[in-house]
Amino acid sequence: MPQQTFGSYEEFWPYYVAMHSRTATRWIHLTGTLTGLAITVHGLARGRKRYALALPLIGYGTAWPAHFLIERNNPATFGHPAWSLRGDAQMIGMMLAGRDRELADTASEWLAENT
Template sequence: MFGCRSGDYGARMSQQTFETYEEFWPYYVAMHSRAATRWVHLTGTLTGLAISAYGLARGRKRYLAALPVIGYGAAWPAHFLIEKNNPATFGHPLWSLRGDAQMIRTMLAGRDAELAETAAKWLAEHGEDGSG
């Protein structure tokens, strides 16, 4: 549905500025407009968390690296291959981390459809080519 974005769409959008996280949130969700992207994020993040927790429980602190390596290692290719955009992390790293946590909490609460609606609304208001 939203896959016709141009290759530089995500790059242009990551240059946007936002005054608050609340302004940023709908943009973040729009950069994850496809359910497959959201599920790849959720899977990568939860896998990284599980391995990190296991490592901590076993006294192996080096396992903490699993969270960013597996989390981002799964998420970033999803942007390039599924969404055809750049990760929001590139322009807004801290808000993106917060957004990822909020997106995953929303999904785990069974409200993925709410995320799809937020993405569709933001994309409709701003145009798929980012000119809106």
């Protein structure tokens, strides 16, 4: 899929969700991000600043392979890093709130209109 251009985060959001169209990809993102966050917080609470690296290393280290192996696409982070970070937080928040079905529907709609 060619690089997409967006004028706002609101335009980007459905694309971001579509790049996470498979349930497994979303759950791998959630697991990697929350694991990295937990290790980072634990390390920082113990005064070990290097543990701050756990969040990006574990977060991206689990998410990116999911894109290549499950979704068969490139991570949206490559073209839109700031919006992707915001999208990841929004996606994980929705999943934790029990709204994964809504994400699946958004992904399906965007893919039906754009592929």
